[in-house]
Amino acid sequence: MSEEDALLPICKACGTQYPSVRNNCPICEDPRQFVPASGQAWSSLAELSSSSKHTLLPDSEDERDCLIQTEPGFGINQTPFLIQTHAGSYIWDCAAFLSLGLIGHLTTLKQPLRAIAISHPHFFAASLTWSRALKVPLYICEADKEWFQRLDDVRDNDDIRFWSDEEELGPGVKVIQCGGHFSGSSILHWDRLQEPPPPADDLPSRPTPVSGIIFTADTIMVQPTQTMFTFLWSAPNMIPLRPKDVLAIQDRLKSLPYHQATSSWPSRWIRSDAKQVFQESVVAYLAAEGWRVDEQDKLVELIT
Ligand SMILES: [Zn+2]
Numbered sequence: 001m002s003e004e005d006a007l008l009p010i011c012k013a014c015g016t017q018y019p020s021v022r023n024n025c026p027i028c029e030d031p032r033q034f035v036p037a038s039g040q041a042w043s044s045l046a047e048l049s050s051s052s053k054h055t056l057l058p059d060s061e062d063e064r065d066c067l068i069q070t071e072p073g074f075g076i077n078q079t080p081f082l083i084q085t086h087a088g089s090y091i092w093d094c095a096a097f098l099s100l101g102l103i104g105h106l107t108t109l110k111q112p113l114r115a116i117a118i119s120h121p122h123f124f125a126a127s128l129t130w131s132r133a134l135k136v137p138l139y140i141c142e143a144d145k146e147w148f149q150r151l152d153d154v155r156d157n158d159d160i161r162f163w164s165d166e167e168e169l170g171p172g173v174k175v176i177q178c179g180g181h182f183s184g185s186s187i188l189h190w191d192r193l194q195e196p197p198p199p200a201d202d203l204p205s206r207p208t209p210v211s212g213i214i215f216t217a218d219t220i221m222v223q224p225t226q227t228m229f230t231f232l233w234s235a236p237n238m239i240p241l242r243p244k245d246v247l248a249i250q251d252r253l254k255s256l257p258y259h260q261a262t263s264s265w266p267s268r269w270i271r272s273d274a275k276q277v278f279q280e281s282v283v284a285y286l287a288a289e290g291w292r293v294d295e296q297d298k299l300v301e302l303i304t
C-alpha cells in the first residue's frame with residue numbers, strides 16, 4: 001500500500017476514503033446513511049493502523065466463505081467476504097481498514113485472488129486502495145458510478161471495471177445487478193455445484209455445501225431472526241423499499257439456482273431453502289406494506 005493512499009482522509013462514520021481533504025461526506029449526507037450528531041470526523045489508514053486489527057471469521061459450515069472483520073469496529077462495521085473457489089478467490093464488498101498483514105494473507109492464498117466486487121456505495125470504503133495493494137480488478141456497477149468517490153484519483157494502471165446487468169467474475173461466480181437500495185445494488189452468486197469434488201485422499205472432516213449461495217449485502221437483507229429476508233431503502237434510517245423495487249429484485253432472482261443466502265454481516269444466514277424463504281418473504285413484506293401480487297404479477301392494494 002502506498003504512503004499516499006495511507007494518508008488519504010476516511011470518513012469515520014461510513015468508512016469511505018476520499019482522494020483529498022474535504023469538509024463533508026456525500027455518502028453520509030445521503031438519506032440512506034447519516035452524519036452523526038457529533039459531526040463529520042475523519043481518519044486515515046495510517047491512523048487506523050495503530051489501533052485496528054483484522055480477524056478472519058471462516059464460516060462454521062463452509063470455510064471457503066470467510067468474513068474479514070475489523071476490530072474495533074469502524075465505519076458501518078463493514079465485514080467483506082473472502083470467497084475461495086477452486087478456480088480463484090474473490091473479495092465481496094470492502095472495508096476501510098487494510099493492513100500489511102491482511103495484504104500478505106490475501107496475496108498468498110492457495111487459490112489466487114482474482115477480483116474485488118462491491119455490492120453498493122456503502123461498501124466502496126477504501127476499495128481503490130485495496131485493489132491497488134492487492135493488484136486485482138475492482139468491479140463496480142455502472143449505475144452507482146456517481147457515488148464512487150475516487151473517480152478523480154484513478155490512474156492509468158488502476159483496474160476498475162464498471163459493469164451492468166450481470167458480470168461473470170470467474171467460473172461459477174457472478175454478480176447480478178438488482179437495484180432497489182441503490183440503482184446498482186447487486187448480489188454475488190456462487191454456484192458451488194461447479195466446484196470439483198475433493199480429492200479422495202484429502203476429504204474434508206465434515207460435509208461441504210454444494211448448493212448455490214447468494215451473498216446479498218443490503219440488496220436483500222437477512223433479518224436478525226435468520227428465518228426471513230427484508231428489504232430496506234435505508235437501513236439506518238429505517239425506510240422500507242418500494243414494493244415495485246422488491247418485485248424487480250424478485251424478477252432478477254427468478255432463474256437463479258440457490259439454496260443458501262447471507263447478508264454482509266456476521267450471523268445473517270439463511271442456511272436452507274433460501275429460494276423458498278425469499279418467495280415467502282416477498283409475500284410477507286408486500287402484505288405488511290398493504291399489497292399483494294395478482295395472477296398477472298401486478299401489484300394489487302390489499303383491502304382491509
Ligand atoms: Zn461518510
Ligand SMILES: [Zn+2]
Nearest residue numbers: 120122181218
Ligand atoms: Zn447500504
